[in-house]
Amino acid sequence: MAIADPPRRLSLWRLVWPARVPGGFRRTARVPWIPIAIISVIVVMALFAPLLAPYSPIDQTLRDKLLPPAWLAGGSDRYFLGTDAFGRDILSRLIHGARISLIVALLALTAGGGVGLLVGIVAGYLGGAVDSVLMRLVDAAFAFPAILFALLLAVTMGQGLGTLVIAISLLLWASFARLIRGEVLSLRQRDFVALARVRGCSAPRIMLTHILPNVFNTFMVLVTLNIGVVIIAEATLSFLGAGIPPPTPSWGLMISEGRGRIADAWWVALIPGIAITLMVLAVNLFGDWLRDRLDPRLRQL
Amino acid sequence: MFRKIARVATLSVALVVAVTVPPHAQEQKGALVFAVESLGAQTLDPILEGRPGNAVYQAVMYDSLVGFDLEKGGVGPGVAERWELAPDGLAWTFYLRPGQTFHNGDKLTAHDVKFSLERQMGPNSLASAAASMRRTIKSIEVIEDLTVRVQTTSPQIGLPAGLSRAVAPEGAIMPKAYIERVGEEEFRKKPIGSGPWKFVRNVPGDRIEFTAVTTPHWRGRPQFKDLTILLVPEESTRVAMVRTGEAAIASIGPETMLGATRAGLEVLSVPGTMQAVFQFWGTYKPEVKDSPIAKVRVRQALSLAIDRQQVIEHVMNGKARRPHPFATFAYTDYFSADRWKKWADEAYRYDPVLAKKILAEEGYPNGFELKFANTALPGTQFMVNIGTAVADMWTKIGIKVTLKHYEWGSFAPLERNQGPLIGWASMYRTAGRPDAPWRYDGAFSPESIQRLLGDTDNCQEACQEYVKTARALGSELDKTKRTALTDRMVEVTANTWTVVPILEGMGYYAINTKQVGQFDAIAGRHELGDVFERIPRPEQKPWKK
């Protein structure tokens, strides 16, 4: 067919609001409004946590412990989503937990994704021995059970945000590196890169000005799809006792603390569980759509 | 006196059995499945296993030289029915219960006892007390078939307790002839002991199976035919298994207790299994001199700020008690328990107003910053919860608490000479055991690991007083004087407020009443290894509703 795909430009506006098509047919899936709404709510919660939360997330009122959500028998109007075993307001913890989740995701993806991006570009562009060495490192990272590594690190350095971020970054970088490298390998063959080389641009300059902007879409898709991975990893490490230490309200920790009470106080674990599930579902569906929009060739995700 | 207790105990057990059990129920049947959080090393060689593992599943098949006081929870008769100290304090003589046999039919004699103790002290032993046994035990002699004498290098008042399962696993009696005949390897594969349960199978990472002996046993003849101890690390799964009947009994924590009760399970609590405390690290050190926590009254104020009743009710779901002073329980030996109970109730009360007043008087009207380390042994998640609750209570009197979480294995003071935690408060836990001096020595002696009162370079007044008392206690043979010295030791340390108890905890078990009948655990013993043989079938003794 002679109809070429439109040049790939990243227009955020068009992403969210695609042009109406005569004939009513759309080439890709509809804009995922529900996931976008969920993500927006969570982002707003994270940004304005102190303003939105009715209580402090760590203040205990032991007398009010394990109150069910307001709409259930025995629930109190003061605690809309009920309280946990320390009498802390679950709604407030949930709101502040969104902040923790997003901070962890942001830091881990910046660190892990950034390293992956760098390694991928360098390995893919320079090739040769550099590529071999870096890719063997990536292989090693894949052969090494990642969660275990995170566990080891958490017990080595003590629990905390820093450890968690490092651990999760270590879990992420290899897959970023591998996929970005693949992308760079095909970019390297393209004319504009050859042209730049002919013009005498230095390798770092080509990587920065020609390669980087062109793998950015891929990178963004990877970042989106990996937000879920980070959130689940955080929760899993909390379960294994190597996550963010209490009393900081992380969703994973909230589930972990409440999991023994499913029989009698299900809301303690179920509510953050639903929050995680919704969030991960939303970012994944959004990421799937973004990938379809930006980079349909990305498949190994 | 011990003999009397033993006789009474045996008689009463026999009586209970005779009264409640119709004759046909004498037959052993059914399987008792016990789900537990950890199987430790999961080895049945006593020299390779630490105390909790030994008490959970080795106790099932091995008897210990010294046993339990089933009523009170302290030390009582075991393989030895009585023991006595030589007048000079340098030897203990143990008189063994006659008629005991190993599972292969061999008679249990003084030779086995000597062999077992020497094996525990041997170079391959991982027993935690192996080193101190090597240091304190001079020789072990077989006097006659059922009499064995242990010579010590210095008076060892605590020796019988140390050879009791109430304290340590080092008293487990192994079959000399059998091990010498088949070798260690084979023994580890097919271990035999003299307990009321015989070894059947050990599946690493999953379970250990036993079957009941068919002959009468002094610990009691099992009512069930088989016993399986299952490893189920996840607590919610353990409870689920009890609910579905896949397990009859499961160890649980206070978090799950409420749910288990609401789900119709019986919850058994064993009092006095441990004490939760907070303690201050290195308060004697020159570099901590200007820190608020270097002041005794500030430390006391922090104690006053803790609403222990709230913690007991809400964190421990009511299944805990107000504590005695540090590392003491109602069953502690040579100790005026009642007096100290009264004292503790007063001293460990909740008085935030007074706490604030003291802080103001000491120059901290607006509180101060306190670093607080929260830590818990694997399987004691509630310790973290207690620490979290305590931190919140301190916050409420104006102290800015920085709560830092430590995983037990990397908990610094044990590891790196206290360094990183100097000037910190931390959570800690002490197991329930009847010999207070042992535990005090580990915490307060200037040579100890924790050395909470002072090290060898900085041993001030309270520290010196402690050292003096502890030394006197070590060689005191008279029981009355011993009690006085213990009380003195407790007094000296309690008044420093460097270690402050929060509550006396319990062991908890969720029980499916359709699978087992009513039973009691041994006070102070979290583990059920010495209890299974006394657990009736449900039709023999149903739980009271």
Place this chain on the structure above:
Amino acid sequence: MSEQPVLEVRDLHTHFFLRRGVVKAVDGVSFSLRRGEVLGLVGESGCGKSLTALSLMRLLPRGGARTVKGEVLLDGENILERTPAEMREIRGRRISMVLQDPQTSLNPVFSIGDQLREAIQRRKRAPHAEIIKEAVAALRRVEIAAPEQRLDQYPHQMSGGMKQRVVGAIAISGEPGVLIADEPTTALDVTIQLQYLKLLKRLQAETGMAILFITHDFGVVGRMCDRVAVMYAGRIVECGPVRQIFEAPQHPYTRALIASVPKMTGPPPGMGGRLATIEGQPPSLMDLPVGCRFAGRCPLVEQRCLDAYPGTVRIGPEHTADCWKVVPA
């Protein structure tokens, strides 16, 4: 013209509906194909030839292509109105197709025997041995040596020419009345091209099927076709017997196309002979002009060319052209 054409296409419109707009790739194509005839469909790439072919097969690419108007009469029956299931019965047995690229036309994970068998089994149910025999015969018919051994081979083990023969064998195994050949030789070496064309010709003679031969190469048209239709920007601009078109092309575009073909007799390109090229670009199919679509590039353009599309003008008994300048017969 008493005989009914085996395939008649009337005013076919196939459009792409994209986010950016509608691409009118096939925009009013009409032609007919008689029994036993080879009709060439010629045009530059992108003019809508292949999409016309796919519209006939009703195998439009996913992603927004739709036939919006027109009729495709196969033996007088409008197959655009058939259900998908009925259409499947028609494909392969009454109308079939050979694709452009032999490298990708065969499924790499099945042996060619498998792929051939599937086609044969559509036609008849028979014991395995018989089907095999027939598959061997089919391969032999397309002049593949040692067909028995070939059956177990996989596409990647064969050359391009050989693969295209297999594709041909598959395409005609249902004994269709109409075969669409969509640039079947473009991807082949020149020598192999000739062999393949000869083969097609021979098969056509043997079976009497009609071929719609799509190409951008006027040279091939001369060799293969009885009649030719020239397509430009979604429309057929001239149609007639090969000889007439070659000798007296009427439409300026046809003229330009023919002029651009290197003459076998003349000097080779670049050696003195001038190869005519067509200046400019075809119009965007998304934004077609009101008037003649070739107007922008036509040397003879006039105002009326820009104002309205010229009707189809009959020049001879079988010769038509869409141009204001031609004189009706």
Place this chain on the structure above:
Amino acid sequence: MKRYIARRLMQGVVLLCMVGTIVFFLGRLTGNPVDLMMPEDATAEDRAALIQTLGLDGPILDQFAIFVGRAIQGDLGTSIRMRQPAVEAFFDRLPNTLVLLPWAILLAMLLGIPLGVVAAVNRGSFLDRAAGTVAVLGIAMPSFWLGILLIFVFSVELGWLPSGRMGGPAHYVLPVITLAAFLVAGFMRITRSAMLEVMESEFVKLARIKGLSEGVVIWKHCLRNALIPVLTLWGVFIGNLITGAIVTETVFAWPGIGRLTYEAVIYRDFPLLQAVIILKSILILSINLGVDILYAYVDPRIRLA
């Protein structure tokens, strides 16, 4: 092919050396197992004695040298906690994990691949989004959470299935579902995108030209080709599964290597930890190699090259 395998084996050996070194030094940083083996009130003397018995007192480089020397002879040390050769402990538990994995992969494929095909065939429609949502649900729930919920619903409330332990077929259901859940999305996505690619290809057109039914075209011609990229990711998936088993086996009291790993970390059992990680890496590497060979078998272009 032989040379390819040889090269892959060499790479594997290098990888193992790297993994082994990292594990050794990381393990030594994680604190001292002695504290976990001793009672809280043990004396300094008892600790020192135990440290010596366990050989943890030498300089770290000496310890490393000893470790390397023994590792070459296939001796990865003796588990401190279990007093059993670490390699033996690993292989004791390995079968228990291995009986779980194929079912999990099978289930994930049985769910993920059809979902991917349905999504690709109905690209952009409601069905596509529905399939995507169903698949992603599996990775949207932390597996410990899913496991506990499953136990609560199917075991405790409904009483249909056992809640834990190894046992008869019924015991497999919940752990397999939990393990499979987080693979479904992966299988679905790859299948979908591979299908989308394949469905555009010429040979699919030819299959349609032959007049094959849509079912045969999609499920035979397209899927068989789309399975190749699916297979290449098997190795990665199995790696994920082996890691995922840590959580699943802990929740379901399954005596496999996942839980062995977790216990090794929690109890600072250095030799066991080293052995487990090294052996797991070997396992993952050999599965990857196996998958590549299998891949060659499915794709005749490679098999016969």
